[in-house]
Amino acid sequence: MLRAAALFDGVSAALMARPSVLVADGVIAAVHGPAGPLPAGARVVDLPGLTLMPGLVDAHLHLCFDATGDPAGHLAGTGDDLLREHMAEAARRALRAGVTTVRDLGDRGYLALDLRDSDPAGGAGPLPAIVAAGPPITTPGGHCHFLGGAARGERGLPAAVRDHAERGVDVIKVMASGGNVTPGSPAHEPQFGAGELRAIVDEAHRHGLPVTAHAHSARSIADAVAAGADGIEHATFMTADGVDAPEAVIRAIASQRVAVGWTVGRDPAQSGPVPPQIASRMPGLIAARRRLYESGAVLVPGSDAGVTPAKPHDVLRFAPEDMAAAGLGPAEILQAMTSRATQACGLGHRKGRIAAGFDADILAIDGNPLQDLAAIRQLRAVYLGGRPVLPAPGGPATSEE
Numbered sequence: 001m002l003r004a005a006a007l008f009d010g011v012s013a014a015l016m017a018r019p020s021v022l023v024a025d026g027v028i029a030a031v032h033g034p035a036g037p038l039p040a041g042a043r044v045v046d047l048p049g050l051t052l053m054p055g056l057v058d059a060h061l062h063l064c065f066d067a068t069g070d071p072a073g074h075l076a077g078t079g080d081d082l083l084r085e086h087m088a089e090a091a092r093r094a095l096r097a098g099v100t101t102v103r104d105l106g107d108r109g110y111l112a113l114d115l116r117d118s119d120p121a122g123g124a125g126p127l128p129a130i131v132a133a134g135p136p137i138t139t140p141g142g143h144c145h146f147l148g149g150a151a152r153g154e155r156g157l158p159a160a161v162r163d164h165a166e167r168g169v170d171v172i173k174v175m176a177s178g179g180n181v182t183p184g185s186p187a188h189e190p191q192f193g194a195g196e197l198r199a200i201v202d203e204a205h206r207h208g209l210p211v212t213a214h215a216h217s218a219r220s221i222a223d224a225v226a227a228g229a230d231g232i233e234h235a236t237f238m239t240a241d242g243v244d245a246p247e248a249v250i251r252a253i254a255s256q257r258v259a260v261g262w263t264v265g266r267d268p269a270q271s272g273p274v275p276p277q278i279a280s281r282m283p284g285l286i287a288a289r290r291r292l293y294e295s296g297a298v299l300v301p302g303s304d305a306g307v308t309p310a311k312p313h314d315v316l317r318f319a320p321e322d323m324a325a326a327g328l329g330p331a332e333i334l335q336a337m338t339s340r341a342t343q344a345c346g347l348g349h350r351k352g353r354i355a356a357g358f359d360a361d362i363l364a365i366d367g368n369p370l371q372d373l374a375a376i377r378q379l380r381a382v383y384l385g386g387r388p389v390l391p392a393p394g395g396p397a398t399s400e401e
């Protein structure tokens, strides 16, 4: 049983005072307020002065990218066995920063699925829960083609989706537009047309899989929403020379409950410049994001960790300030980083909340995150399925009662 000074449960707008959280077999059995019952034989872990909250969720990262200036080059020079080890270490780095669930939206060789399915007792320590897309579906030579997911045509695209389904992916990721890290793949230009996107979405839905579409291009965003995509990553509404977010598309995103994968978080210690094609569009991007928020769209934070030096795999802890800049309050931000993100990842029924029946993925932080979002970086303990990850087992004051 964990006892602390306060608790944010993942959905409420206020903290609960002096909570006790009873954990059994990795699952939260009960949550009580002050003077809750102390079951006979319960082992009590006291975390005085600390606030409990659900583990964070990074709904968009790439374990296979190494957060250098040349992730594609690193991949090209690394075989699968070594790459799998690097990916495990990236996942553990996220976990040590309080990220207990990650959604990998693009790997090579389905290696993130290997990690997802690996023996939790094996390897060099526990991994966060992993939701994985496998290699993103892209055009030959298109954005992130080097991950191995290129396909084309009315027959080839559904076949690629079927292949992913047979490999056991949790979600289909499609590169609807070009992207910033792939030369010759302009972010503001579509890669697939509306009909191709619909073929991908229809086939994925036949297999019970959601689709999230990487889309910077304003055209691609409109096409993916019209095709019935469940999520849009980045959603920057780029045109050749600026940003154009039509009101009708924003309304459709909100009314269809399309999850907008909101790319947030930069490591302030890595103060490299924002790419020029993003920097010049920043005012338009911020305005579009605000309108998405004000329209009631489902905004889901994800870091895109791994793609640049400013995005190491534990960068999500720097996301709250980005989200506050778009107008969200602290409670909404914390809800988005926990319960809302687990819903977008298909795990909303068992992760992202501190409530009976949910997995005991719990952080203990020093401070009140509703008053100071930086408190999520004052991490004192991480529990994954009830087991301490940080500090090492035996950690803060433990007493037998």
Ligand SMILES: [Zn+2]
Pocket: 060, 061, 062, 105, 106, 304
């Ligand atoms: Zn990405």
